[in-house]
Amino acid sequence: MLKDLENLLIRPMKKRDLDQVLKIEEEVFSGSSWSKKAFINELKNKYSYYLVVTIADNIIGYIGGWLIFDEAHITTLAVSKEFRRQGIATRILEEFFEDIRNDNILKATLEVRVSNQGARKLYLKEGFVELGIRKNYYSDNQEDAIIMWKEL
Secondary structure, eight states: OOTTGGGOEEEEOOGGGHHHHHHHHHHHHTTSOOOHHHHHHHHHOTTEEEEEEEETTEEEEEEEEEEETTEEEEEEEEEOGGGTTSSHHHHHHHHHHHHHHTTTOOEEEEEEETTOHHHHHHHHHTTOEEEEEETTOOTTTOOOEEEEEEEO
């Protein structure tokens, strides 16, 4: 467990954060990473909600999604490889859920690669259930996605 876990700061993502976010994006999702323009569009979207997690002003992870009616659709979650397996993804998910409950969001959904066992394990631990498959969902290699849902 990270010694300075209590020094984590989770806050809304800003446009000025994008250079650091894009470094993590490329590290984690190389080959299928989002562009700076995609993140800028997300930050402008009135239905989106994005957070970053920092230690001493260094972004080490982020989460984002769309809040539509009573549902959250998590579109991205990443933690820098250097900081994985230290509870950071769990913390940022918990903060995300706490924040969106205030907007009367009752459930959350996401897609995850069939091959991403680490993420699937995390989401199952956090109360998501696997409820379907999106065939050939990922454009980089046509891998299937598992559709997961969580009641909040």
